[in-house]
Amino acid sequence: MTQPLLTVKNLSKSFAARGAASAKDSRTIYAVDDVGFHVEHGETLGLVGESGCGKSTTGRLIMRLIEPSEGSVQFEGQDVLSLKGTDLKRLRKAMQIVFQDPFSSLNPRMSVEDIIIEPLVVQGDMNGTDMRRRARQLLDKVGLSSAHAGRYPHEFSGGQRQRVGIARALAPNPKFIVCDEAVSALDVSVQAQVINLLQDLQEEFGLSYLFISHDLSVVRHISTRVAVMYLGKIVEIADKKTLYASPRHPYTQALLASIPVPHPSLRRQRARIGGEVASALAPPSGCRFSQRCPMAEDLCRREAPAMRHLAASHEVACHFAERSGTRAASPKARAVG
Amino acid sequence: MSSRTVSETPAGVVARKYFWRGRIARRLMKHRSFVIGAVLCTLVLLVAIFAPLIAPTDPNRMAIRFRFQPPSWDFPLGTDNLGRNLVSRVAYGARLSLMIGLGVVLLNAAFGVLLGALAGYFERLDGFLMRLSDALMAFPSILLAIGIAAALGASATTAVIALAVVYIPRTARILRASVLVVKEQEFVQASQAAGASHGRILFRRILPNCMAPLIVQLSFVFAYAVLSEAVLSFLGLGAPPTTPSWGILISEGRSYIREAPWLTIVPGGAIAVTVLGLNLLGDGLRDVLDPRVKMDGA
Numbered sequence: 001m002t003q004p005l006l007t008v009k010n011l012s013k014s015f016a017a018r019g020a021a022s023a024k025d026s027r028t029i030y031a032v033d034d035v036g037f038h039v040e041h042g043e044t045l046g047l048v049g050e051s052g053c054g055k056s057t058t059g060r061l062i063m064r065l066i067e068p069s070e071g072s073v074q075f076e077g078q079d080v081l082s083l084k085g086t087d088l089k090r091l092r093k094a095m096q097i098v099f100q101d102p103f104s105s106l107n108p109r110m111s112v113e114d115i116i117i118e119p120l121v122v123q124g125d126m127n128g129t130d131m132r133r134r135a136r137q138l139l140d141k142v143g144l145s146s147a148h149a150g151r152y153p154h155e156f157s158g159g160q161r162q163r164v165g166i167a168r169a170l171a172p173n174p175k176f177i178v179c180d181e182a183v184s185a186l187d188v189s190v191q192a193q194v195i196n197l198l199q200d201l202q203e204e205f206g207l208s209y210l211f212i213s214h215d216l217s218v219v220r221h222i223s224t225r226v227a228v229m230y231l232g233k234i235v236e237i238a239d240k241k242t243l244y245a246s247p248r249h250p251y252t253q254a255l256l257a258s259i260p261v262p263h264p265s266l267r268r269q270r271a272r273i274g275g276e277v278a279s280a281l282a283p284p285s286g287c288r289f290s291q292r293c294p295m296a297e298d299l300c301r302r303e304a305p306a307m308r309h310l311a312a313s314h315e316v317a318c319h320f321a322e323r324s325g326t327r328a329a330s331p332k333a334r335a336v337g
Numbered sequence: 338m339s340s341r342t343v344s345e346t347p348a349g350v351v352a353r354k355y356f357w358r359g360r361i362a363r364r365l366m367k368h369r370s371f372v373i374g375a376v377l378c379t380l381v382l383l384v385a386i387f388a389p390l391i392a393p394t395d396p397n398r399m400a401i402r403f404r405f406q407p408p409s410w411d412f413p414l415g416t417d418n419l420g421r422n423l424v425s426r427v428a429y430g431a432r433l434s435l436m437i438g439l440g441v442v443l444l445n446a447a448f449g450v451l452l453g454a455l456a457g458y459f460e461r462l463d464g465f466l467m468r469l470s471d472a473l474m475a476f477p478s479i480l481l482a483i484g485i486a487a488a489l490g491a492s493a494t495t496a497v498i499a500l501a502v503v504y505i506p507r508t509a510r511i512l513r514a515s516v517l518v519v520k521e522q523e524f525v526q527a528s529q530a531a532g533a534s535h536g537r538i539l540f541r542r543i544l545p546n547c548m549a550p551l552i553v554q555l556s557f558v559f560a561y562a563v564l565s566e567a568v569l570s571f572l573g574l575g576a577p578p579t580t581p582s583w584g585i586l587i588s589e590g591r592s593y594i595r596e597a598p599w600l601t602i603v604p605g606g607a608i609a610v611t612v613l614g615l616n617l618l619g620d621g622l623r624d625v626l627d628p629r630v631k632m633d634g635a
Binding site for chain 1: 522523524526527528529530531532533537542545546626627628629
């Protein structure tokens with residue numbers, strides 16, 4: 001088996017909570033807690049979870065936009081977290097990121113051309129004429145016109161701006177792109193266009209994506225494999241088919257059940273989960289989902305479940321994953337409301 | 338703009354350098370308040386430069402016979418308590434006041450921007466730099482300026498340094514606040530992901546987006562500097578009293594504000610015109626340097 005493009009192990013990030021009454025009272029938020037996964041060459045790993053669960057932080061940790069507290073990130077066998085100075089700068093050519101907000105991700109004072117070539121300017125191994133030529137090629141590639149090069153971000157719509165953001169990410173010829181909620185801010189029709197664009201580019205350049213989103217339908221469309229996060233931890237990873245057809249973690253099941261079905265008579269029986277997400281300041285002991293889980297038992301409140309393999313490409317962190325499988329098979333039996 | 342660059346790109350996008358040069362100049366000329374501001378500032382500057390030609394007499398020549406003359410044909414701006422011609426005094430006063438005002442603004446901007454930018458960008462420096470500025474701001478500003486000027490010895494340069502130092506914390510504060518806002522924008526992270534250095538991110542990506550409040554603040558600093566200089570001079574800590582400045586004229590005229598209001602109105606008006614000119618100039622620059630502002634209606 002060849003080495004995966006990206007391997008993440010035990011990745012953790014904790015923040016000191018602000019506003020603590022005294023130094024003694026200072027508490028720690030575990031935004032990302034012991035997260036591990038890998039991304040193969042040319043595949044898309046979807047990362048889903050509700051807001052605040054640490055998906056974006058995970059993306060930024062891998063990119064080293066935030067420094068992790070613990071863990072390791074290997075990119076093509078290189079230890080990303082130990083790189084410094086020039087080596088880190090070189091690595092950034094191979095890893096790029098597309099941001100969520102197409103309005104704040106483009107500098108309003110720079111022309112689109114300058115925005116796109118910024119990575120090339122910073123890396124400094126191309127001359128001005130070549131960079132400008134590349135910017136125009138990229139604009140064509142992402143479905144804008146090279147005539148747009150001299151315009152400013154405010155002259156574009158959200159979808160067009162996101163295309164500029166994608167062009168910028170492509171500029172240094174990366175192998176891996178983190179798409180951090182890259183389509184969440186766009187209208188549904190524009191979402192589809194941008195997703196198709198991402199898929200075309202993936203095919204053409206052999207890109208790998210880490211596709212972060214809270215939208216399960218979008219993730220289902222674009223991903224090869226999907227990881228589900230809850231409160232800073234990954235609870236289930238499986239290839240797309242397995243995850244959507246037979247989810248094993250109760251949280252994944254609840255998430256999938258919450259996707260609206262656009263047909264009145266096909267209304268799904270909802271496996272509702274009660275309560276709110278527990279505070280990351282004081283996560284419940286044992287399994288972090290135990291407070292809301294419909295099948296939690298004493299064991300769950302005592303002991304945090306480790307990730308374990310159910311099948312070759314199906315990992316889950318639940319003590320009762322086998323049992324929950326039967327439940328998914330007959331959802332009506334346990335459904336509420 | 339050469340025809341070659343135009344033909345290269347059908348949409349009229351030209352090579353960036355020429356593009357910016359031509360575009361900025363054109364946008365500036367289109368901006369009404371910039372043009373008005375430029376005219377006012379040029380006017381004041383010309384008065385300062387050509388003061389010897391404008392002044393009918395030496396600014397310190399006394400003529401007790403003609404004391405407290407209201408503005409008239411012979412004395413267009415009137416005379417003061419010692420019969421000195423206000424035209425001469427205001428014209429010569431422009432020299433010192435402009436030099437002090439601009440000196441303070443430049444010095445203040447240089448350090449205020451640097452400290453504010455560092456405090457906003459590097460969290461580790463923030464606490465230290467802001468407590469330092471708290472300490473400076475805890476003193477009443479004029480008292481602090483007096484202290485600094487007294488320690489350095491009386492001269493116009495001393496006054497400039499003292500006043501600049503006094504307003505540095507305020508400018509730094511304002512810049513820090515803008516930097517804190519701008520640095521959270523995703524384009525900053527995009528630069529970081531591109532591999533840009535901290536210096537590049539801070540000075541070439543963040544700072545240009547923090548200019549609007551800074552320009553406003555600096556025009557305030559100018560006005561304060563011109564007025565506060567009078568206090569320092571009054572206490573013998575600024576320029577020697579034989580060189581008139583607008584601030585000195587106002588503080589001298591204040592005693593006679595009922596009998597001879599022109600003594601305060603005239604130099605006060607001069608300050609107002611200068612500050613207005615700078616403000617309009619600043620507004621114009623702010624708009625023109627921001628590509629988001631449409632220039633057609635301005």
